[in-house]
Amino acid sequence: xxxxxxxxxxxxxxxxxxxxxxxxxxxxxxxxxxxxxxxxxxxxxxxxxxxxxxxxxxxxxxxxxxxxxxxxxxxxxxxxxxxxxxxxxxxxxxxxxxxxxxxxxxxxxxxxxxxxxxxxxxxxxxxxxxxxxxxxxxxxxxxxxxxxxxxxxxxxxxxxxxxxxxxxxxxxxxxxxxxxxxxxxxxxxxxxxxxxxxxxxxxx
Amino acid sequence: xxxxxxxxxxxxxxxxxxxxxxxxxxxxxxxxxxxxxxxxxxxxxxxxxxxxxxxxxxxxxxxxxxxxxxxxxxxxxxxxxxxxxxxxxxxxxxxxxxxxxxxxxxxxxxxxxxxxxxxxxxxxxxxxxxxxxxxxxxxxxxxxxxxxxxxxxxxxxxxxxxxxxxxxxxxxxxxxxxxxxxxxxxxxxxxxxxxxxxxxxxxxxxxxxxxxxxxxxxxxxxxxxxx
Numbered sequence: 001x002x003x004x005x006x007x008x009x010x011x012x013x014x015x016x017x018x019x020x021x022x023x024x025x026x027x028x029x030x031x032x033x034x035x036x037x038x039x040x041x042x043x044x045x046x047x048x049x050x051x052x053x054x055x056x057x058x059x060x061x062x063x064x065x066x067x068x069x070x071x072x073x074x075x076x077x078x079x080x081x082x083x084x085x086x087x088x089x090x091x092x093x094x095x096x097x098x099x100x101x102x103x104x105x106x107x108x109x110x111x112x113x114x115x116x117x118x119x120x121x122x123x124x125x126x127x128x129x130x131x132x133x134x135x136x137x138x139x140x141x142x143x144x145x146x147x148x149x150x151x152x153x154x155x156x157x158x159x160x161x162x163x164x165x166x167x168x169x170x171x172x173x174x175x176x177x178x179x180x181x182x183x184x185x186x187x188x189x190x191x192x193x194x195x196x197x198x199x200x201x202x203x204x
Numbered sequence: 205x206x207x208x209x210x211x212x213x214x215x216x217x218x219x220x221x222x223x224x225x226x227x228x229x230x231x232x233x234x235x236x237x238x239x240x241x242x243x244x245x246x247x248x249x250x251x252x253x254x255x256x257x258x259x260x261x262x263x264x265x266x267x268x269x270x271x272x273x274x275x276x277x278x279x280x281x282x283x284x285x286x287x288x289x290x291x292x293x294x295x296x297x298x299x300x301x302x303x304x305x306x307x308x309x310x311x312x313x314x315x316x317x318x319x320x321x322x323x324x325x326x327x328x329x330x331x332x333x334x335x336x337x338x339x340x341x342x343x344x345x346x347x348x349x350x351x352x353x354x355x356x357x358x359x360x361x362x363x364x365x366x367x368x369x370x371x372x373x374x375x376x377x378x379x380x381x382x383x384x385x386x387x388x389x390x391x392x393x394x395x396x397x398x399x400x401x402x403x404x405x406x407x408x409x410x411x412x413x414x415x416x417x418x419x420x421x422x423x424x425x426x427x428x429x430x431x
Contacts, residue, residue, distance in 0.1 A: 048291070048294075048295060049294070049295075050291065050294065050430050050431070051431055052431065069299075070296075070297055070298060070299060073294070073295045073296065073297060074297035076295055077295075078291065078292070078295055080288055080291060081288075082286075082287055082288025082291065083287065083288060084287060084288035084289045084291065084292045085287060086224060086283075086287065086289070088224055088227035088228060089223070089224070089227075093223070097216065097220050098289075098292060100212075100213070100216040101213070101216070101217075101289075101292050101293060101295075101296050101303075102292070102295065102296065102297065103213070103296065103297035103298070105212065
């Protein structure tokens with residue numbers, strides 16, 4: 001469904017990768033591997049359309065993503081290094097707004113139950129500036145629970161998370177794959193999903 | 205869970221930005237207080253000669269509105285850029301232009317509308333006649349949204365740059381000159397006994413023109429700044 005062919009990307013004068021081709025089909029998960037600075041984040045940002053590739057095409061359901069534009073973005077969930085969380089808003093408000101931006105209107109009950117499953121019971125209405133780094137990451141990750149996006153693009157989803165939260169993310173990824181979703185992610189920590197073959201993509 | 209429509213998304217962005225502005229009230233007040241102070245300083249500086257004050261009232265108010273709208277422009281996209289919300293906005297299922305329009309609207313409500321509401325009080329300081337005051341308010345009502353919209357283009361282009369604030373003013377102020385000319389021209393016309401319709405129509409035309417083109421241009425500028 002996601003087909004990348006002959007992709008090349010550079011930052012400044014430095015060529016990060018070129019001639020990169022792969023395809024991702026429903027129910028598949030792929031880990032992008034490589035040393036720091038090898039272009040993992042750049043690849044994920046290129047897939048999201050934030051960066052223009054130097055060469056190559058990214059096709060979604062057989063069509064160029066640049067032509068699909070919003071139709072493609074509606075099916076993508078991107079979670080980057082930045083949490084996209086406002087300090088002034090509560091966890092509840094943050095989740096409802098970020099879900100709203102991705103086109104899903106959540107009522108309060110749905111948002112609360114998502115936050116509670118992320119282990120934020122009792123902290124739903126606190127301003128996020130009083131939460132710890134890991135808790136703020138959990139607020140951002142709660143989007144995974146309410147999203148209906150087909151393709152998840154996760155950039156280091158496990159940073160600042162404790163063991164319990166990592167297990168929860170593995171569970172969510174497994175559920176998403178079982179729904180015929182697709183995941184492409186980077187991580188430096190082990191992420192195991194039971195019963196699914198983990199594909200690897202090495203950038204060097 | 206419901207799917208949100210185009211207007212749902214537009215309303216969400218406006219509501220979000222208004223809530224955020226209310227939680228950071230100091231930012232909103234800075235713009236308004238700057239406007240009031242600049243306008244109030246003129247009578248003190250130039251002296252209490254009524255004729256002169258009446259003549260310069262429209263110009264002073266308009267220039268002060270222009271400068272104070274510059275103050276808040278830097279913050280229009282920078283917070284969303286720094287915390288990653290802008291990335292999420294680009295992945296929204298509607299065109300980025302729609303979200304940008306929402307942000308422009310919220311920005312005007314927070315930084316432009318208070319100026320329009322404050323203007324009649326300040327106009328009285330300059331002994332403006334009622335008729336001229338009325339036209340001044342209408343011209344500000346048409347003009348300040350254009351300032352927000354043109355300013356948004358500059359804010360998007362200078363996003364993430366060091367010293368972006370100065371560059372932003374250099375980029376945006378020249379583009380705002382037509383708004384200033386027609387805005388003050390309308391008040392001038394009424395004070396000299398002519399009709400203000402032509403000036404106001406031109407301002408209206410500028411407003412419509414800006415509404416149609418600036419969201420798209422700003423969205424493109426944001427995409428460039430994100431690279």
